Amino acid sequence: MSQTLTLTRPDDWHLHFRDGEQLRGTVPATAATFRRAIVMPNLTPPVTTAERALAYRQRIMAAAPAEADFEPLMVIYLTDATSPADIAEAAASGIVYGAKLYPAGATTNSDSGVRDPAAIYHLYEALEKHDLPLLLHGEVTESEIDIFDREKVFIDRYLNDIREKFPALRIVLEHVTTRDGIEFVQAHQRLTAATVTPQHLMMNRNDLLVGGVRPHNYCLPILKRREHQLAIQQAVLSGDSRFFLGTDSAPHAQDKKEAACGCAGCYSAPAALPLYATFFDQHNALDKLEAFASFFGPDFYRLPRNSDSVTLIRESWIIPAHVDVGGVTMVPWQAGIEVPWKMAD
Numbered sequence: 001m002s003q004t005l006t007l008t009r010p011d012d013w014h015l016h017f018r019d020g021e022q023l024r025g026t027v028p029a030t031a032a033t034f035r036r037a038i039v040m041p042n043l044t045p046p047v048t049t050a051e052r053a054l055a056y057r058q059r060i061m062a063a064a065p066a067e068a069d070f071e072p073l074m075v076i077y078l079t080d081a082t083s084p085a086d087i088a089e090a091a092a093s094g095i096v097y098g099a100k101l102y103p104a105g106a107t108t109n110s111d112s113g114v115r116d117p118a119a120i121y122h123l124y125e126a127l128e129k130h131d132l133p134l135l136l137h138g139e140v141t142e143s144e145i146d147i148f149d150r151e152k153v154f155i156d157r158y159l160n161d162i163r164e165k166f167p168a169l170r171i172v173l174e175h176v177t178t179r180d181g182i183e184f185v186q187a188h189q190r191l192t193a194a195t196v197t198p199q200h201l202m203m204n205r206n207d208l209l210v211g212g213v214r215p216h217n218y219c220l221p222i223l224k225r226r227e228h229q230l231a232i233q234q235a236v237l238s239g240d241s242r243f244f245l246g247t248d249s250a251p252h253a254q255d256k257k258e259a260a261c262g263c264a265g266c267y268s269a270p271a272a273l274p275l276y277a278t279f280f281d282q283h284n285a286l287d288k289l290e291a292f293a294s295f296f297g298p299d300f301y302r303l304p305r306n307s308d309s310v311t312l313i314r315e316s317w318i319i320p321a322h323v324d325v326g327g328v329t330m331v332p333w334q335a336g337i338e339v340p341w342k343m344a345d
C-alpha cells in the first residue's frame, strides 16, 4: 500500500550552488523541492558585498525554472577587509540574509576568510546592530589542532565570548557536527541555532574510513565519532526549534572527489528531502520532519513559512550513480543507495 506524506514546502538553510554553467544543474535540483535557500558565498572571488550578492542572485534566478517560484537568500562573505559599512549596505539591500564567517583555510574557497575571528568584533557589532545573522563555519584551522577537535576548539576559543558580548546577535552554527556544538546551542537562548546536514545525521566517521576511504562521504567539518552523531540525532528528534534543515549540498566534479587529494563536500541536493525523511522514519519520528524542514528555519530567520506544500511517497528508488551538472559529471551523495521515500512528481 503506498503511503504519502505532505508537508509545507521546506527551505534549505545552507547550501552551495557554485556558479556559471553549474547553476543550470544545481539550482533546478534544489528548486524542485525547496522554495528558498541560504546560498553560501564561497565562490572565487567570494561574494563579499551586497553588489556582488545581487549579481550572483541574478545569475541564480536566471537558472531557476520559471514555475518554481524559487527565492535565493543571499549571504555576504566576511574578510579581514570587510567594513561595518559593507554590513550596513548588505542589511539595507533587502536581498542579503546573513554574513558568513569562514576562518581562513577552514574549507573549500576559504582562503580570503577571516584570519582571526577575535579581531573582527566591530563586524559582530555591526551585524547585531543591523540584525543580520552571523553564519559560522565553526572550526579553527591551526595545524596543531586535530581535525576532529576543530569545532570544539572554535567554540571554546571564540564562540562563547562572541555569544556573551553580543547578546542580541543571531548566530547559526552551521553544519553542526559535535556534541559540544549541540550543547553550545542548547545552552543559549533562541537567538542561537544550528543547521543539520543529512550526512551528519545519518553517518559517522566509520562511514568515511572503514573498509576503504569513501571520498563521497568526505565533507567539512569532517564526520565525527558515533557519540557525536547520536547527540545530533537526539537534538533533532527532540523537536527543539533551534535545530533545522541545512543540507550543505556542496558539489564537486567526480574527478575532484575521487582524487589523491579529494575535495570536501557532499552533493546531497538530488535526494535531500527523501534522505531526511528516511532518517526520521527510521526513528519513528516522521511527525517531526515538517517542523525541522519547514518551520524552524523561517521562524529563526523571521520570514514567513511557505504556503504551498510538497509530497513524498513511500516508494523505493535508487539514487543515480552520476548526474550531469552543467556539463560536469558529479556523484550525488549516497549514489547507488536505495531510498524508501521519493518526491511525488
Ligand code: NCD
Pocket: 016, 042, 107, 108, 109, 137, 218, 219, 220, 221, 248, 250, 251, 264, 265, 266
Ligand atoms: C563546502 C564546499 O565545498 O564549498 N564543503 C564542505 O565540505 N561542506 C564548504 C563548507 O561548507 O565547508
Ligand code: ZN
Pocket: 014, 015, 016, 040, 175, 248, 250
Ligand atoms: Zn557549506
